Amino acid sequence: MEKYFYLVILFPLIGFLVNGLLGSKMKGTTPGLIGTVAVFIPFLIALGVFFNYGHESQPILQNYFPWINIFDFQANFSILIDPLSLQMTLIITGIGSLIHLYSIGYMHDDEGFARFFSYLNLFIFSMLLLVLGSNLLILFIGWEGVGLCSYLLIGFWYKNEDYGYAARKAFVMNRIGDLGLIAGIVLLWSYFKTIEFQAMAIHAANVDMSDPVIIIATLCLFIGAIGKSAQIPLYTWLPDAMAGPTPVSALIHAATMVTAGIYLLVRAHFLFDLAPSVLNLVSYVGIATSIFAAIIALRQNDIKKVLAYSTVSQLGLMFVALGVGAYTTAMFHVTTHAFFKALLFLGAGSVIHALHGEQDIRNMGGLKNEIKSTYWVFLIGTLAICGIFPLSGMFSKDEILTVLFEKSKGLWALSLFSSLLTAVYMFRLLFLTFFGTYRDDEHKKSKIHESPMVMMAPLWVLAILSVFGGILNLPHLIGGESYGKMAHFLDPIFSHSKLATEHMDAGLEIGLMALVVGLVVIIGFVLYNIYVKKESLPKPDMSLRGVEALVANKFGVDELYDTVISKPVLGISRFFGQKVESAFDGISGFFFVAGFKSIGNSLRKIQNGNVEFYLILMTGSIVVLMILQFLIKI
Amino acid sequence: MTLALIAKIILVVAIFVLTLAVAAYSTYLERKVAAFLQDRLGPDRAGPWGLLQPLADGVKMFTKEEFIPAASEKFLFILGPGLFILTALMTSAVIPWGPALVIAGEVIALQVADIDIGVLYVLGVVSVGVYGIMIGGWASNNKYSLLGAVRASSQMISYELAMGISVITIVMITGSLSLNEIVGQQAQGTWNVLKQPLGFLIFLVCAFAETNRAPFDLPECETELVGGYHTEYSSMKLGLFLFAEYMNMFISSAMIATLYFGGWHFPYMDKLGLGPNTLAFLGFTVFFLKIVFFIFFYMWVRWTLPRFRYDQLMHLGWKVLIPLALLNMLATGAFSLLF
Amino acid sequence: MLMQINHIVPIEHIITLSCILFCIGVMGVLLRRNAIIILMCIELMLNAVNILFATFSAYNGNPDGQIFVFFIMVVAAAEVAVGLALLVLIYRNTRSVDVSLLDRLKW
């Protein structure tokens, strides 16, 4: 099975090429089917490899061809199959194929149907390269590839200028992070003389704690991760990225690409372990992002924007977990988050589909009777993300909180606050969308329809995964003998990976769990009272005052960036472009150009166009050269 | 050594005489065939059935007035026909005329030179053969002659390609460039015409074009160019040109017979149980009969088919024969690779 | 029939022959104005080099030199085909093949 693993990468590429080159000629849903199959087959292969992969199996390094070989720099095109990359591959291809399937329904009457699937396949290909690459350079190709696909897909409806700007914004923000990643790669290569993960891990064992180069390098990698995973200060692109079609938001901007930063940190954990100060920074940035984004989400009225800020907030939580060294916990949350956030986004997509493009929750309400199936899956997603027992989100979030409780009480309190905020904005979203009465005119209401089967089927699969996803990594207390399966699976990667709850006092553990669940339930009831019983609505934007207005305006971060960074840079460029350059031209023109001109004038007479003259000159020169050679030899 | 040397000299002289004789009687045959095809009698005055007609023609040629145009390049004007007849004769050196003789215990091959690149030698001599016409035509300083010469050169270069490619297929299935070996293998197995029917057709058409025979006689077509490259020639120099043309016909018939029809081989040759010398005689006779048949074929075609137009000739050469020959070569290669 | 030339003729003589032929070619290129003759002189120079290749190949018992001659002939044939086509074009435009008339390539 491992032998055919290259097909995992190859199939999406073939799908991309077929859809990209021939897609416009195909009829109906053919490109969609091709795209879906091109992702589903790799999922099956990865599944086969996964079941063959025992606890004792060694990581498999598959070397396809030497790619760059200059002096002592060597980069092979090779992939590394180990538990970490295997898990990511399963998430990417599994959720990817569900979302491809969903997209067939969602995009079916879009004119760019084939183009959409070719982009999606290219994205899957790049993402697989990112997680499977055995060295930093292959990872970097994938990293840039997913950035490109994200750009292409955010700006998919490129005829809308705002969407184009959103795409450009995402691209530029990502580039800032990429710069950090490039710097990190170069630094690591100059330090280790290799960019292979396995070789670096062996070398890293002999490196001192807090080695300055390692600290700077990890900082650089972290900057890359910040850009890709939308952390403070580079998070503003992700909410704007909701301009793309909803399946894109689900796949790229919730489930897979944004977790690339997490993956990078986990993959390079042996370096981060050597730099505790950077790890601290990671957790501070994570917690700040998490709370900040959660607060913004409280005042958003666009159904996708709420989810986008929720994603930023959840990613922040994962970074907090990484910051305290709980890599397995972070990976667990990545997995469950992929399930329920994809579910929520696709559910939101289904709502939007039902309402023919309406995204503002103030114009919704009472939809639970109209689109029952969507309501149920959305409810499951909400409960999962809020952490209601026994849904998957509860387990992963509880893991994070427990770890933090052990490591740092302050971080624990802040994270708890953040996850309670999650409950607040998610319940608000749920109640405003599905409960109460429909708030738009009756004419539109008559047109509401449930999404087709091809969209609902992936939703239900994801709903089931969201419900039972916790089984993957049960705490000892509940799972008994089969606890912490994912932790065991990832064990070979992190030799010290253990469940935080493993040695914890059972009473304390239950107490913590009960505290969180209880608070969430209370919040749920309070919000039900506010939004369903009293039917209070979000105020119109105009009437907001003070802090509320600030929050609704996303704390004005975009405007801040504009004033602090963009405008000064533009001013400086203008100054250099118009003033300094012309000054240089004037000076150099005066001294050099005139001189070269006179030399050229005298030399160009040789160029008289006469072939015979050239020939004699040529022969004469050869004679002179040979005489010189002859004389020198003697 | 001496016996072999003497035999070689005798062979050379014999072939020379034979070539001349065949060429001479080809002129007679041509007239007779033409008459036969046109339901006439043909020459019948000189000797019985006009058999001495070639002699009479020769005498006429030799005794006519030598005429060299004043504006011509005299040396080249004389050199032209000589070169043409020289190249026509040179090819005969590598043709195996029959199975080896055994005289006084020594094996004497009926071949002047058994060089192992015989096929290439033939191609080389044929490619040089055009100079006689070109030099003669140019030196005449006559526009018709010049046009004839230019036509001849481009025609011969064009058809050489297809001919060379079709010969290469023979080399491919034989694995040797020696004509002796090619004939020997045909004697062991089947004649090449059965293995290479398409190649044979291409070679045949090209041979017509290379010898400037109708329907490809554009360099000398009377109706357009008066006499083409030999417009200004008279007496025996004209005779040499005409003679060389018949020689070329003879030699190319011999080449067709050698390459495609087994040379001196005839079926059940080994089963007869005859001595080597008898076999050599029989083989030579059979070979000669084959040659005569092809000479007859040449004439048959000449008096049956109309002449091509020049653009049609080029079209046929470049757009039909060369692609066909290439395809044939590809197919032969694929076939010999697979089976 | 074929004898060992390398026992009879010193290699220097063949090299000298090649040099002389080459320089005659150079001289032709320099002295003539007819582009066709110049092209022919280039062929002559190529042939001089071919002799050299063949000689070294024969004297050292290494077939590579003769292969090179073969390739040079291939390139020469291609060159002549294109070169003569160009000359015919030039002749059509200027009614002459005089290289000194072709002096418009100066700026």
Added chain:
Amino acid sequence: MQYIFYTLAFFAILCALFVVFEKNPVHSVLYLILTFFSIAGIYVLLNAQFLFIVQLIVYSGAIMVLFLFVLMLLNLNKDTEPQKSVIFKTAGAIAAGSFLLVLVAVLKDTQQSTELSAMTDIGLVKQLGKTLFTKFVVPFEVASILFLAAMVGSVLLGKKELY
């Protein structure tokens, strides 16, 4: 044996000189053909059978026929070629002469391998074919592409419709 070589060499040089100094371009071509024949003879002396026949077919049979053809087609006579100025002529002659001097001087100094080979069969078609299709197979195939390109190029150039 060596007399054959010297005769051929002398003949080649003589004809080559005529190529350069003959006024009539057609005569030049004919002399060049003779030069090539002498060179082919030298190939025979060098045991390079294959080169001999290829020289005959390619140079004498194809390239020179092409030259002759073009000359006849353009109908260039001796009057059509203007002479160069004396300065150019002397400059050319001096350049070529000094080139010869330098060339001979340089080559005289080069080290020749004293150990001469006794292999006589390297020039045979069989040997050369084996080398050509094993060691030099890629250049061989590339050469065929070159030929195709040259053919297409000259056909395109020769088309009248372009102008």
